[in-house]
Amino acid sequence: MEDREISQAVIGRLPRYFRYLGELKDEGVERVSSQDLSRLMKVTASQIRQDFNNFGGFGQQGYGYNVEYLYNEIGKILGIDRQHNFIIIGAGNLGRALGNYMNFERRGFIFCGMFDVDPELIGRDVRGVSVRPMEELEGFIEENNIDIAVLTIPKAGAVSVAERLARTRIKAIWNFAHVDLNVPDRIQVENVHLSDSLMKLSYNINRCAQEQEQP
Amino acid sequence: MEDREISQAVIGRLPRYFRYLGELKDEGVERVSSQDLSRLMKVTASQIRQDFNNFGGFGQQGYGYNVEYLYNEIGKILGIDRQHNFIIIGAGNLGRALGNYMNFERRGFIFCGMFDVDPELIGRDVRGVSVRPMEELEGFIEENNIDIAVLTIPKAGAVSVAERLARTRIKAIWNFAHVDLNVPDRIQVENVHLSDSLMKLSYNINRCAQEQEQP
Numbered sequence: 001m002e003d004r005e006i007s008q009a010v011i012g013r014l015p016r017y018f019r020y021l022g023e024l025k026d027e028g029v030e031r032v033s034s035q036d037l038s039r040l041m042k043v044t045a046s047q048i049r050q051d052f053n054n055f056g057g058f059g060q061q062g063y064g065y066n067v068e069y070l071y072n073e074i075g076k077i078l079g080i081d082r083q084h085n086f087i088i089i090g091a092g093n094l095g096r097a098l099g100n101y102m103n104f105e106r107r108g109f110i111f112c113g114m115f116d117v118d119p120e121l122i123g124r125d126v127r128g129v130s131v132r133p134m135e136e137l138e139g140f141i142e143e144n145n146i147d148i149a150v151l152t153i154p155k156a157g158a159v160s161v162a163e164r165l166a167r168t169r170i171k172a173i174w175n176f177a178h179v180d181l182n183v184p185d186r187i188q189v190e191n192v193h194l195s196d197s198l199m200k201l202s203y204n205i206n207r208c209a210q211e212q213e214q215p
Numbered sequence: 216m217e218d219r220e221i222s223q224a225v226i227g228r229l230p231r232y233f234r235y236l237g238e239l240k241d242e243g244v245e246r247v248s249s250q251d252l253s254r255l256m257k258v259t260a261s262q263i264r265q266d267f268n269n270f271g272g273f274g275q276q277g278y279g280y281n282v283e284y285l286y287n288e289i290g291k292i293l294g295i296d297r298q299h300n301f302i303i304i305g306a307g308n309l310g311r312a313l314g315n316y317m318n319f320e321r322r323g324f325i326f327c328g329m330f331d332v333d334p335e336l337i338g339r340d341v342r343g344v345s346v347r348p349m350e351e352l353e354g355f356i357e358e359n360n361i362d363i364a365v366l367t368i369p370k371a372g373a374v375s376v377a378e379r380l381a382r383t384r385i386k387a388i389w390n391f392a393h394v395d396l397n398v399p400d401r402i403q404v405e406n407v408h409l410s411d412s413l414m415k416l417s418y419n420i421n422r423c424a425q426e427q428e429q430p
Contacts, residue, residue, distance in 0.1 A: 015411035078414045079421035097308030171420045190416040196230035199293045201405040205386045206294035
């Protein structure tokens with residue numbers, strides 16, 4: 001398969017293209033050149049052309065890209081045209097924040113269920129979805145064709161929950177727990193390690209301060 | 216300055232080293248070889264040595280690295296040994312989740328203030344910090360030596376808030392709003408675009424499904 005070769009770096013940039021193209025589409029823009037897109041997105045036009053060439057180029061450059069076509073094509077590549085059912089494991093603040101985020105629905109990600117170990121949280125409602133006990137996890141995944149599990153629980157519980165998930169039909173884990181998970185290759189993992197992101201910011205603050213102290 | 220040359224890719228990996236070394240330290244491990252670290256972290260030993268060489272190598276390889284020394288040195292590089300005061304702008308679920316996250320404090324990030332435009336949220340308490348109106352933003356930043364602003368507000372408000380922040384002493388923005396910000400170079404921006412991350416996951420699910428359909 002052609003796209004087996006496409007690097008995760010390219011894949012990582014696709015959602016950003018999708019976002020900018022969505023905005024252009026909403027503004028009624030019909031065509032856009034790689035130069036205009038380059039200015040808007042602050043990446044080089046050559047990078048844009050190279051990235052798009054991974055997917056066959058999406059039409060002629062001289063004439064510019066058709067915004068709606070490009071938006072839809074990138075959406076298809078990202079799988080946004082399909083529906084993905086997801087559950088959230090961990091009904092704390094972060095879990096509830098993600099459950100309440102309507103934009104995921106617009107992208108085809110459907111919030112179906114929520115789980116927690118805390119008896120006090122069981123039965124609470126998050127945007128029409130009620131929090132269930134962990135005992136119901138496997139059955140619920142099977143009955144509701146769940147593809148994605150979002151982990152918003154502390155590190156300590158995440159490893160064993162990931163082991164349970166690995167024995168279900170789950171295709172992907174969106175992991176907010178501050179630990180790297182060990183699951184079979186057929187399960188995709190995307191980590192959002194918030195502390196790591198904050199530390200990277202901290203490094204860049206200090207580097208910037210040091211540079212300013214230099215003569 | 217030597218570390219001006221260090222790529223953001225290397226910087227991006229430092230927090231992960233810091234996390235694993237912290238765990239080893241907590242387990243009482245005193246020395247670790249690049250081979251052991253390699254097995255644990257699932258990166259090559261050569262990658263580890265290359266990354267560490269950016270910072271002078273951190274001691275002899277044959278004998279292994281001193282875990283506590285390495286942990287402290289990487290912590291210093293990341294600026295964890297210093298205190299950074301932060302505010303959160305946006306007192307919704309995500310803002311409150313971040314405000315309640317104690318681990319940031321352990322890394323020297325002190326949660327000092329919270330702001331929102333919604334009059335109903337003003338005065339509410341998030342872990343001892345009460346939500347303030349946006350009118351008090353600039354004064355509060357100045358009086359409390361705030362370094363970092365965390366943006367957990369919708370896209371529409373984020374751009375104008377970033378413009379206000381750009382006129383303050385703020386050194387960094389941790390941006391959760393689904394938009395790229397345009398601020399002066401002296402302000403570091405670290406984006407956490409959750410929808411982008413979810414779309415990358417979606418791409419990988421579909422790619423994996425397609426591969427399984429191949430003969």
